[in-house]
Structure formats: structure tokens, C-alpha cells
Amino acid sequence: MGIKIKELSISLGGFSLSNITFSVKDGEYFVILGPTGSGKTTLLETIAGLNKPDRGEIILNGRRITNMPPEERNLGFVYQDYALFPHLSVKENILFGLRLKRLKRQDLEERLKKVVNLLSLQRLQKENPGDLSGGERQKVALARALILEPRILLLDEPFQALDPHTRKGFQIALKRLHEDLKPTVIHVTHSFEEALTLGERIGVINRGEIIQIGKPQEIFRKPKTRFVAEFVGAENLFKGNIIKRDDRTFIDIGPISFDVVTSRIGEVHAVIREDEIILSNEPFRSSARDRFQGKIVSITELNLCYRVVVDVGVQFSVLITKRSFEELELFHGKDVFITWKASSVHIF
Amino acid sequence: MKRDILWIVFYILGGVVLIFILSPILSIILSSSPKVLWETIREQEVYKAIWLTLYASLISTAVAFLFGIPLAYLLARKGFFGKGFIEGIIDIPIVIPHIGAGVALLTTFSQDTLFGKIFSLIGIRFVGEVPGIILAMMFVSIPFLIDSAKEGFLKVGERLEKVSRTLGASPFQTFWKISLPLAKRDILSGLVLMWSRGISEFGAVVILTYHPKTCPVLIWQRFESFGISSARPVSALLIIICLLVFTILRIRIKRWGLR
Numbered sequence: 001m002g003i004k005i006k007e008l009s010i011s012l013g014g015f016s017l018s019n020i021t022f023s024v025k026d027g028e029y030f031v032i033l034g035p036t037g038s039g040k041t042t043l044l045e046t047i048a049g050l051n052k053p054d055r056g057e058i059i060l061n062g063r064r065i066t067n068m069p070p071e072e073r074n075l076g077f078v079y080q081d082y083a084l085f086p087h088l089s090v091k092e093n094i095l096f097g098l099r100l101k102r103l104k105r106q107d108l109e110e111r112l113k114k115v116v117n118l119l120s121l122q123r124l125q126k127e128n129p130g131d132l133s134g135g136e137r138q139k140v141a142l143a144r145a146l147i148l149e150p151r152i153l154l155l156d157e158p159f160q161a162l163d164p165h166t167r168k169g170f171q172i173a174l175k176r177l178h179e180d181l182k183p184t185v186i187h188v189t190h191s192f193e194e195a196l197t198l199g200e201r202i203g204v205i206n207r208g209e210i211i212q213i214g215k216p217q218e219i220f221r222k223p224k225t226r227f228v229a230e231f232v233g234a235e236n237l238f239k240g241n242i243i244k245r246d247d248r249t250f251i252d253i254g255p256i257s258f259d260v261v262t263s264r265i266g267e268v269h270a271v272i273r274e275d276e277i278i279l280s281n282e283p284f285r286s287s288a289r290d291r292f293q294g295k296i297v298s299i300t301e302l303n304l305c306y307r308v309v310v311d312v313g314v315q316f317s318v319l320i321t322k323r324s325f326e327e328l329e330l331f332h333g334k335d336v337f338i339t340w341k342a343s344s345v346h347i348f
Numbered sequence: 349m350k351r352d353i354l355w356i357v358f359y360i361l362g363g364v365v366l367i368f369i370l371s372p373i374l375s376i377i378l379s380s381s382p383k384v385l386w387e388t389i390r391e392q393e394v395y396k397a398i399w400l401t402l403y404a405s406l407i408s409t410a411v412a413f414l415f416g417i418p419l420a421y422l423l424a425r426k427g428f429f430g431k432g433f434i435e436g437i438i439d440i441p442i443v444i445p446h447i448g449a450g451v452a453l454l455t456t457f458s459q460d461t462l463f464g465k466i467f468s469l470i471g472i473r474f475v476g477e478v479p480g481i482i483l484a485m486m487f488v489s490i491p492f493l494i495d496s497a498k499e500g501f502l503k504v505g506e507r508l509e510k511v512s513r514t515l516g517a518s519p520f521q522t523f524w525k526i527s528l529p530l531a532k533r534d535i536l537s538g539l540v541l542m543w544s545r546g547i548s549e550f551g552a553v554v555i556l557t558y559h560p561k562t563c564p565v566l567i568w569q570r571f572e573s574f575g576i577s578s579a580r581p582v583s584a585l586l587i588i589i590c591l592l593v594f595t596i597l598r599i600r601i602k603r604w605g606l607r
Binding site: 045048049050069070071072073074075076077079081083085086087096097100101144145148154 | 505507508510511512513514515516517518521525526529530
């Protein structure tokens with residue numbers, strides 16, 4: 001069960017996909033991660049049946065649907081710009097697909113109520129899409145797809161147009177929704193953080209080709225190509241336990257522990273981006289509570305900066321500009337301090 | 349201050365244009381007293397001509413809607429070989445002299461031609477008949493509808509149509525429920541434009557059908573036979589009716605567009 005994409009190739013208006021092969025299991029949350037222009041939207045549209053592939057096959061629940069028109073596939077699609085119908089109210093937007101099915105009025109109302117409650121859209125039903133905020137539009141677009149109980153939910157950069165605060169809230173909401181309803185999801189994004197937060201498995205795509213597929217940890221630990229390594233850029237990945245004590249929440253990764261901001265508990269992964277760690281010769285004074293002392297164990301010159309690896313019990317990789325590197329007079333074996341904000345620790 | 353001079357000059361030049369358009373219209377309307385206008389409209393020949401002009405143009409607009417809207421949608425959505433050429437063809441009636449268009453229509457649709465024979469099989473004759481008026485009006489005014497509808501369809505985001513398909517709508521349902529309603533405003537204004545262009549057509553109509561007379565033909569005939577004083581009240585009437593109808597329609601369309 002689930003969906004299988006086999007050697008799919010298509011060339012369409014500047015975008016081309018070649019030999020795309022992957023499968024997504026029933027109920028799985030699959031994220032396709034790739035830079036802008038890598039063909040992600042084209043891939044989703046092709047799966048939805050909106051583009052005709054040149055070669056390859058799409059198999060849904062064991063059935064070949066490669067040439068099936070989109071309206072028969074029952075795959076939900078949410079675009080990054082939401083694509084709400086501007087001439088219809090929120091309610092009519094949500095009901096658009098169901099109305100075509102000529103359901104009994106009672107069933108219609110029931111399903112509407114269910115999805116409206118699920119996404120807390122009760123108050124907005126009579127509004128026009130044009131009067132809604134970005135987050136609200138996103139919910140309506142999602143409701144419009146979910147009400148049809150699609151076999152797969154296709155999400156095209158669903159958070160792209162939201163402000164960072166709304167984005168975070170929506171990510172959590174979507175994650176919860178997935179845990180509750182277990183829909184099969186294919187979600188494309190260029191955001192590494194989004195992929196981490198939501199993806200059970202990730203496929204990395206670049207220039208129309210899938211380069212690597214695996215669980216988030218695998219992608220980070222063993223990037224297959226340099227592109228993947230650079231794109232995910234996750235040098236500082238740790239496994240540990242979240243502990244809440246007094247009013248502190250921190251993660252214990254063995255040799256050290258540090259503060260984090262999360263509602264998760266138990267065993268998790270933590271990532272700190274290399275460019276969010278501050279390196280200094282003296283203890284750095286800031287609101288950041290976590291500060292560790294260690295020795296520089298390696299220095300690599302990159303194009304515009306240096307990558308410095310500091311051993312504080314575990315190894316942290318830090319990116320530092322060439323200018324700071326010279327100002328700090330760093331050298332192999334030197335004792336330094338590293339600091340970061342608790343909010344830059346990404347937990348998944 | 350120097351920058352303001354540009355705007356002052358442009359206001360003056362623009363004002364000249366407005367005066368140029370408004371003064372003949374106001375002068376013809378004001379030159380006939382309400383009493384004369386009332387008497388004119390009660391003449392059988394006049395009100396028949398006005399009525400014929402309005403409904404013939406309406407029919408031509410309706411027929412053009414049926415065939416022109418699909419073409420406009422094709423042009424907005426599909427890329428194909430020779431598309432620019434086809435768009436050029438559609439605009440031909442705007443650029444050729446209408447009296448020439450009338451002659452061309454006559455040579456194509458008179459009874460002894462292929463098209464003439466085909467249509468006479470279903471009882472439609474063009475020369476000297478109302479269908480001839482409709483045909484002539486349609487020929488010269490259909491570009492306005494197609495161009496306007498095409499612009500309207502171009503404004504409808506393709507993603508809306510794509511989403512509609514993923515929600516279970518067939519291409520027909522998508523066109524009917526999404527594309528058409530969203531292009532409504534441009535289509536309506538195209539229809540109004542086409543209708544008004546049809547009403548005012550003289551050259552092509554007079555070649556195909558002199559009698560029954562449309563309003564422009566009647567104005568011409570009165571001008572030729574009795575002079576300007578006879579043509580003026582009918583002209584004033586036609587202009588007043590057109591202005592009234594189009595002002596009302598424009599307001600309506602604006603409201604629809606805002607919804």
C-alpha cells in the first residue's frame with residue numbers, strides 16, 4: 001500500500017525531472033527537500049496528474065495511475081500560495097470538492113463540521129478568502145483538501161508564505177494532525193528545519209534528481225554527496241534525553257547537557273547550526289546560559305570562512321568568518337569557549 | 349515648481365481631448381428639445397429601427413459568446429503553432445474599412461454562394477434580411493469580445509484551475525465553476541463593448557441589409573433625403589439610449605467585479 005514512483009521523467013517549461021524513484025508508505029510523512037528550482041513543484045503536480053510524465057510510472061495502492069486524470073485520483077493538493085477560490089466564501093471553498101460528489105445534505109454538513117472543528121475554522125466560514133490572514137488561508141486550503149479524505153496529501157511549500165511565528169505554530173498543528181489522522185503526506189520544502197520537524201523520511205532532490213532518501217538522522221549522519229552535506233548543513237547533530245527540572249528544560253547528550261526550548265520529552269535529536277555557535281577566547285557574556293570550554297581539534301579553510309571543530313567532551317563544528325578567525329588568533333590545540341542560544345537548538 | 353509645469357501642460361492637453369469628445373455629444377443632445385425627441389420616438393419607423401438595432405446586436409453578441417468564449421479561453425491557456433497569427437486574424441475586423449467588410453460579407457454570404465446555400469437550407473437568408481444585419485454586426489464587433497474575454501482568462505491563476513482538478517472537478521466543471529466566474533467581469537465588459545459596437549455599425553450593415561433599416565441606416569437615409577435637421581433628433585435619441593444603457597451596465601459590472 002502507499003504510493004510508488006518509478007523512474008519518472010518529465011521535461012516541462014524549464015523544469016525537468018529525471019528518473020525519480022521513491023515510495024511512500026501508507027500513513028507516512030515524506031518530505032522532499034531541495035533548493036528552489038530543483039523541480040519540487042513539478043514533481044508534486046506530476047504525482048497529482050496535472051502534468052503528463054514523459055516516462056515512468058506512478059502506482060497508488062497497487063494500481064497504476066500514471067495516466068489517470070487528476071480528478072479521479074483523490075489526492076489532496078495544497079499550494080504554497082494556497083490557491084483559494086476568490087469568488088467563493090471560506091465555506092464554499094471547503095465544500096468545493098464535496099459539492100461535486102452530490103452527497104446528501106446531512107453527510108455534507110457532518111463532514112464540513114468535522115474538518116472545520118479540526119482546523120478551528122468555525123468563525124471564518126462566511127468570510128471571503130481575501131479577508132483572511134496567511135495562516136487562516138493556509139488552514140482553509142488544508143481543510144478543502146482534507147474534507148475529501150484524500151489518499152495522499154500533497155503539500156507544496158505550505159509554510160513558505162507565512163511569517164516565522166505563524167509558521168512554527170502551523171508546523172506543530174500539522175504534526176499533531178498527522179499523528180491523529182495518519183494521512184499519507186508528501187511535503188516539498190527547501191527548509192531543512194521543516195524537513196527535520198515533520199519528515200519521517202526525507203528525499204533530497206537537486207536539479208530534478210533524487211539524490212538521497214532516508215530517515216532524517218541518516219541524511220545528516222551519512223550524506224551521500226557533497227551537495228546533500230552542504231544543503232542539510234547539519235554538523236552538530238546529537239542524540240539525547242530531554243529533562244525538565246524546576247523551570248529548566250535541557251537535553252542530556254552524555255558528556256554535556258544544555259538548555260533547549262521544546263515541548264517534547266524523552267529521547268530526541270538535537271541540531272545546532274554551525275553558524276549559530278559563537279566562538280570566543282574569553283567566556284562570552286550574554287543571556288545565553290550554555291557555555292563550554294574546549295580545545296580546537298581541527299581547522300578547515302572553506303571558501304568564505306573557516307570551519308573550526310572544538311572538543312568540549314563532544315565535538316562541535318563552528319563556522320567563523322576569516323576576519324574573526326584572524327582577530328581571535330585561533331590555532332590548533334588552543335583553548336576556547338563556545339556559546340549558543342537555547343532557541344537555536346533544533347529538537348526533532 | 350518646474351516639475352509641476354509638466355502636470356499643468358498635461359492637464360490642459362487632456363482637457364482638450366475631453367472637450368473634443370463631449371462637445372459634439374452634448375450639442376446634439378441639447379439641440380433637440382424633449383418635445384421633438386418625444387415626437388420622434390413615437391414615429392413607427394424610428395422606434396422600429398431602434399428596437400431592431402438593439403435586438404439584432406444583442407443576438408449577434410449572444411452568438412459570438414457561444415463561439416468566441418471558447419476561442420478566447422484557448423488563446424489564454426494553450427500555446428500552439430501559429431497562435432500569434434490567429435490573434436492577428438481575430439483583430440482584422442477592427443482594422444479593415446467596414447464598408448469593405450460589408451462587400452466581403454456580401455460576396456461570401458449572398459444566396460448564390462456556398463455559405464449562402466448552406467444557410468438557406470435551414471431558412472436563413474442574409475441579404476436584405478435581419479440575419480444579414482446580425483452577421484454584419486457580429487463580424488465587425490466580435491474582436492472586442494474575444495480580446496476582452498482572453499484578458500479575463502489570463503488573469504485567472506492557473507493554479508486555481510489545477511486545484512479544482514485535484515478536488516475532483518472535470519475540465520468542464522473547472523471551466524464552468526472556476527475560470528468562467530473569475531473572468532466574469534472582463535467577459536461582461538467585452539459583451540457590453542461588443543453590443544455597443546454592433547449597435548453603432550453602419551458600413552457593413554448597409555451593404556448587406558438596407559431594409560429593414562437599423563437606426564444608423566435610418567439616420568443616414570434621413571440625412572441624405574431631408575438634411576441635417578431631420579437626422580438630428582434620431583441621432584440624439586440613439587446616443588441617449590446608448591449612453592443610458594451603457595452607464596447602467598458599467599455600474600452593474602463594476603459592482604459584480606467588486607464582489
